[in-house]
Amino acid sequence: MSRTTVAGFEVISTSVDEKHFLSVDCTCDGAAQSPAITWSGAPAETKTFAVSIWHTAPDQEKSYWVVYNIPANVTSLKQNSQGVGSVGANDRGSTNYDPMCSKGPGLKKYHITVFALSSKLEVSPREATRANLRKAMKNVLLGESTLDVLYER
Incomplete structure (x- = not known):
């Protein structure tokens, strides 16, 4: 359950099981920790990475976590990651992971x-919403890869 705009660019997560379900520890029913994310096969010209966790709800697109300006030599974020890159604003206006x-x-x-x-990207964390980050990336985006995950309460 993944897709990419660049052949070989792949996202995986040890916080997701073989049936594509997100670990309860990464939800409000558990420890509310950001999921572990690993990526590989990015374009050679990559200078930084950004990560977005999002969901399309019936009434809007929701954003749970935005991390940007992750150095090119970093290819993973541990579960409950902190201190790597800049954390942007989620839909609640907070600069943290919203489970x-x-x-x-x-x-x-x-x-x-x-x-x-x-x-x-030259965007302040408070202004770095998913929508604003997408606009800021417009002329510097080399490729993207998405892993779809499931959750049910």
Whole structure:
């Protein structure tokens, strides 16, 4: 359950099981920790990475975590990662990981996207929402890869 814009660019997570379900530790039902994310095969020209965890809800696109200006020599974030890159604003306006906490019944699909960028982004953390980051990346995006994960309460 993944897709990419660059052949060989791949995202995996040890916080996701073989059936693509996100670990309860990464949700509001558990420890509320950001998931472990590993990526490989990014374009050689990559100078920085950005990570976004998001979900398309019936009424809007929701953002749970934005991390950007991750150095090119970093190819993973540990579960509950802190201190790597700059953390942008989630949909609640906080600059931290907002764990999934589905209000409605049924299976939900969430997305972990890693962006390979040709330069550092000049965006302040409070302004670095998912939407603003997408705009800032427009001319420096080399490729992206997305891992889809599932969660059900």
